[in-house]
Amino acid sequence: MYTSPPISNPDNIVAMDDVSTYLSINRTLFRICCIFWIVSPAEGNVIAKVVGSQVTLACNTSNITVQQLTWQLNSVTLISYRPEDMALFTSEEAANLKINMSLSGTELYSLVIDGVQRSHAGSYSCDIAALEGVRIHEWELIITEKKEGGKWRKQMHVIAVATTVLCVCCLIFIFTFTILRRVSDCRAEDNSEPAPVTEQTGDVYENCLEINVDRHRSCQPAHYKPRAHQC
Incomplete structure (x- = not known):
């Protein structure tokens, strides 16, 4: 079947x-x-400085053997250095902006800008070619006219x-x-089926019929037969 x-x-x-x-x-x-x-920009890669202040961008070269290090601003080469033969190249752009690179002390290979101006704003990158591989560090430098609080304000903004x-x-x-x-x-709710009401309707109908019959009987007038006169 x-x-x-x-x-x-x-x-x-x-x-x-x-x-x-x-x-x-x-x-x-x-x-x-x-x-x-x-x-959204990360806090560590965005640096905000006031006009006239000093900026130092540190390029981390710990635990690697540097073969060549290049600093760039908006993809334009500023400074290039090869430690092996101590060859230092400084572009005309770096000279005009008065940008230098430290070659000694704790700020080794750091980019130093004294008295920043609005012309120094932009995207900086430190490209490192080493025996261990290639490393790239990037920053976004923002120059403001007025001092806008301290470091805590930048942290609160990011939060x-x-x-x-x-x-x-x-x-x-x-x-x-x-x-x-x-x-x-x-x-x-729309797809739910209504509850069956057939049996209940039949019972109500039968009850109504019984009530109507009872009422009809109770309303009929009583027929009295005349009594015979006794002599």
Whole structure:
């Protein structure tokens, strides 16, 4: 005997659709948050200085054998140095900006700028070619006219940005979850079957008939036979 395949429960289908939609939205939100976090500048690579102050950018060369070190500003070579033959090259750009590199002491290979101006702002990089491999250190130098607090203010700014991003992601997550939950509940209510009322209706109808018959009987007038006169 052929039996028809079981029909899937509509509620389960709706629930699966809501779950898939929910997961896809969450993946999209997660990617947006990650991209926003990656694009936002890191505190250690951004340096803000006031006009006229001194700037020192330290290039870490510990535990490596440097073959050549090159400083660049906005992809333009400023200074290049080879320790093996002590060959030092200083470009015209570095000379005009009065940028030097330290070759002694604890600030070895550090880039030193005395009295920074707005023309010094930009992206700096220290490219190291060593026996152990290639290393690149990068900074973003920002020059301001007025002093804007201390280091703690920059830290508070970074914390505030991170907290804002996290709060926005949480709010979007909660809002999306609430909407999906309400949509799922509404669909479940629409697909639910009404309770059978046939038997109850029949009982009520029979009771009404019995009540009407009783009322009809009680309302009929009584017929009295005349009594015979006794002599």
